Amino acid sequence: MSLRILALAACAAAALATSVPALSQPAGKLKVGLMLPATGTFAALGNAIENGFKLHVAEQGGKLGGREIEYVKVDDESDPSKATDNVNKLIKRDNVDVIIGTVHSGVAMAMAKAAKESGTMLIVPNAGADAVTGAMCAKNIFRTSFSNWQPGYATGVVAAQKGYKKAVTITWNYAAGSEMVKGFTEAFEKGGGTIAKHLTLPFPNVEFQALLTEVAAQKPDVVFSFFAGGGAVKFVKDYDAAGLKKTVPLMGTGFLTDGTLEAQGDSAQGVITTLHYADGIDTPRNTAFRNKYAVTYKSQPDVYAVQGYDAAQLLAWGLTAVKGDFAQKDAMYFAMNKAVLSSPRGKLAFSTAHNPVQDFYIREVKGKENVSVGIAVKALADPARGCKL
Template sequence: MKFTHITLACALALSGTLAGAQTTGKLKVGLMLPATGTFASLGTAIENGFRLHIAEQGGKLAGREIEFFKVDDESDPSKAVDNATKLVSRDKVDVLVGTVHSGVAMAMAKVAKDTGTMLIVPNAGADAVTGAMCAPHIFRSSFSNWQPGYAMGEVMAKRGHKNVVTITWKYAAGDESVRGFKEAFEKSGGKVVKELALPFPNVEFQALLTEIAAAKPDAVYTFFAGGGAVKFVKDYAGAGLKIKIPLYGAGFLTDGTLEAQGADADGLFTTLHYADSLNTPRDQAFRLAYAKAYKLQPDVYAVQGYDAAQMLSVGLAAVKGDISKKTEFAAALRKAKIDSPRGPFTISASHNPVQDIYLRQVGAKENKSTGIASKALADPGRGCRM
């Protein structure tokens, strides 16, 4: 009996120590982002933005120092489950942050669901992450693929285009962006006459550009990002199509790519939840701080990384640093208004941002806002059951 009492006392003491560690020890953050390949620069911007917010908080969130564990996901879905599992099982991270590629994000969401690990997605717009794969501990700080596509469908219909060709990579992000575009465009009476796609990350566009020229649509809607977006815009202009058939896209076409695209991007219209010329005090302060810290101008990816850290901060503050209290963490975020450089946004019931989508036009190597394409646009969260 004496042994039982001693064991119970030790267990209680150990329990108290572990509880204290949950709220006062280092918070382990697993950054699973691309460091090589087509999306490498996007991964860097996301990490920069995430670290900037933490630096602004004195290196701590809810009183807890942050310890980072990093893995290059290589934008390779076949390696995603193993990479995410290593962060969770080997490194014992408290929260996963990633990624850019939608296929990789879907694998991360599966691991997060299976292990109960907190996940914040700072870019990948895979609709299912906040749709059928939704969970109380999975959040997104960026967008769903449906959102910018749907907004541009409304814009192009209002601009009088009737017959449109779409072109993208054949993967989740491209497919879902086009579906969002079609939903809004066809609802307004437009018609998608041809859907073109090529495997990710293939950038041999010439054959498809020849098909576009032969189809003679009123306009083209596209989804590309990173290095692929640079080459597509240059090839589109080089084929003589830019002056004949207006090109529109989800904002990733021209975000973080304008320096490399040069004059070939001038005049292009895109839709996205951020723009270079918002000129709000909040955005100006962010841009100044980012430029000072990294000697670079921020883009949408930096904003999404920054807001991922803001969301983590809001949730942690509500649970006094105890990230194991996932229900309370989620409840706090659903009630919050995130003070983002993009403009304030809220979190939907499926944990996706409810946000303004801007219509932007490229000029002087900036994605300048020409107004709001869709106000407080909420992803429908189809299939989400929480």
């Protein structure tokens, strides 16, 4: 072999040796933008999501898929009018790799639009706006919570199974409320029930008295409601104070009583909800999660903490599949769509629209817990109407 050929071979080998680590080794910190509510009605929910996310990262030694995580935070204030500006701070100003958010469905819609247009990965750890994994679906958008249709539908199934025939619905007049009511109505009517009246009030209004007077006038068999955070606390207490709890059973999606039981006190006792998580799920996975969260944050976890925790789990799944090489986005998204997570809620898989496929539990408030008393629907998948992937 000539000296020239040997020299060329040596150069090629040197080039290969230096290029392989660049492809196979993680390249510095991964920048994660947390766009969650830090103030207002949903502040406690945003805090629980952040805690859950950071708990899983801490369990992995501060890294996911070999990449150290750097956080950038924006308070979205649960204000859709500020959502586009806020998400663009993360995308254009801070150049984040991944966005985690949010709680409010109206804000999430603006985030999904920006993520779809920019190609930035978005993992939604709460907001259930159906369109996020429906008409707005995209290969880079995932959800680790629920679609609004899912818990509404599951509650409608249970209400019909209980033999209720006439229902009144009450919620805030915004995307989450109207979509959960649609899900409830679909299942309840399929089970032979009818809706006497849909009652709404503007978000985040909590003046319920006029609506409760209307409930009393309608004399339904059951009331279905969706409220969350501070609004849920006041609604449950006002419902009880109006004397309705004694005559008309109150049901709702689990957000009515999740993270709110201590403040609701005796007014919440016996309320039936459905959700993809319950405090008393008796599995080693859930027990370990609850114990670790309680020790770390000196409080009990709720569904919001679980959804944040699983957002970190899903991101870790994708990063691990590509050995931390975030540039391999298509391979990462493919792996994430095929993920089957061991969640505190139970088995968590994903539909082709990137929405969770999961069991929904029947929960009854007993003391300070939402105790699981059965399964409403097994492996419930959102229909993802309008999604084209």
